[in-house]
Amino acid sequence: MKSNDWLHGFRHSSPYINAHRGRTVVLTIPGDAIEHGNFINIIHDIALLSSLGVRLVVAFGARPQIQARLDGAGVESSFAKGLRITPQEHLGMVMEAIGGLRAYLESHLSMGLVNSPMHNARIRVSGGNYVAAKPVGVLDGIDFGHTGKVRRVDVAGIEKLLELGHIVLLPPMGYSPTGDAFNLSYEDVGSQVAAALQAEKLMVFIDDPGLQEEDGSLIRELSARQASERLASGAVTGHDADLLRAACDACVKGVRRAHIISYVDDGALLKELFTRDGAGTLVSGDHYEQFRQARVEDIGGILELIQPLEEQGILVRRSREMLETEIDRFVVAERDGTIVGCAALYSYPEEGAGELSCFAVDPNYRRAGRGDEILAMVEKLARGQGIQKLFVLTTQTEHWFRERGFQPSTVQALPGPKLASYNTQRNSKVFFKPL
Structure with a gap:
């Protein structure tokens, strides 16, 4: 020592x-x-x-x-x-x-x-x-x-x-x-x-x-x-x-x-x-560990969690200002006052679809079922909003989502507003899951 x-x-x-x-x-x-x-x-x-x-x-x-x-x-x-x-x-x-x-x-x-x-x-x-x-x-x-x-x-x-x-x-x-x-x-x-x-x-x-x-x-x-x-x-x-x-x-x-x-x-x-x-x-x-809707006071913890993944190009960059306006879309996993996981749900009601986005779990707390718990909470929220199918864009976690019922799809299958903002340089793969 x-x-x-x-x-x-x-x-x-x-x-x-x-x-x-x-x-x-x-x-x-x-x-x-x-x-x-x-x-x-x-x-x-x-x-x-x-x-x-x-x-x-x-x-x-x-x-x-x-x-x-x-x-x-x-x-x-x-x-x-x-x-x-x-x-x-x-x-x-x-x-x-x-x-x-x-x-x-x-x-x-x-x-x-x-x-x-x-x-x-x-x-x-x-x-x-x-x-x-x-x-x-x-x-x-x-x-x-x-x-x-x-x-x-x-x-x-x-x-x-x-x-x-x-x-x-x-x-x-x-x-x-x-x-x-x-x-x-x-x-x-x-x-x-x-x-x-x-x-x-x-x-x-x-x-x-x-x-x-x-x-x-x-x-x-x-x-x-x-x-x-x-x-x-x-x-x-x-x-x-x-x-x-x-x-x-x-x-x-x-x-x-x-x-x-x-x-x-x-x-x-x-x-x-x-x-x-x-x-x-x-x-x-x-x-001891809670899976809940995010609050404004969670923004600092979410930023700390997603910043390394943004730097690696796994997640799209989000500013503090963006998080402040969209915090009601997020769910978090909190362990002893620390945010160790998060995800966001964006709704496209006209297509009956929802996007699972900004999905992250602290590397020190993976392989303990937290990702599944967060996904289950997002799916429950989606069903409550009348969403019939969930989609996700990913560059590196294809197999994790496929193992949980997401099926490969095409960029053209995305809802109109999401298709218009699709980043061709990231070349993310698209997966859908019926709810």
Whole structure:
């Protein structure tokens, strides 16, 4: 790192610092992460987030610690449907393992050594019976004993602690009105608590950089709908499926964004929160990225997007003045306040035709379906205006349009006004698509 690289990054993180201050973020940390060598750095990052005014809830798991406790007692543990079966005789050892891990986390969050990032942090950690649970019961003839699932979250109680600036620590345990204790899935606790609090974010830690494709490449982002489709198709299996299901469920219930990040990668939590593209896999609701009608305040972003394509001769040049008069013809894709895609629709009502024009997607955000989303929005607008066919002039993206139903045509097939202004020097190819 150059001597001033940190300064550039720090300055550019300020919008994200402002955006997250006072927001509720739920961290879902597995027991494997707590045993990993990078966990001390996660503790430091949690302390930093708390210092920046982020309201934090930490839901932690204890599966390896519970297993070690049972193994130490010479007790065999069994699983079904991805859950540990917890008979009455195992419950005491499960509670011992979870209680010990909770004390371990509290001690690490209490550090304040002069030569450490925790100096003067003065973090207050609180927990309690904020999660009511119910038994899983008997499934397919299997009695899960004291294995349970979340029944209710004490939102008011947690909110009071967050208002006081406390980090709320939630173990994978829940309690019933009958006084029974239940061993819970930590990802279920994290997801349900995030949804109940209407948290801004749910952060889910795994050992990989995020969810991966079959070829090992990182899946950068999924909508809640796309995540559900992957789960239904069996494209994601095992514990990754449980985590993705928890993230998707939280988004469906009102959590704005869920992030699946690595507990192995030093600084992954900060990268995900304080940089535009993050470090892992984002599962988003409807508000993270918007496809909408353009507004006057979008003109600067549109110009920045299309200027490189104009310089390459891919798009016809448009002045700011032209955009100001035609902005109501444009639709945009907005990601975190940045315009990453746009298109315009010009209507020729006498011929029942519409032109798809100024179609652009930021190179850094291609191959994620944005072009298809923009095209779908333009087609919907065209149908609403009574347009029966859509045409496009292109010099370099012929195959993309052909793959989406556009058919080659001739220049003479263009509507009269468009034919009169056709630039023969550009020699653009003409494609039509019936709507």
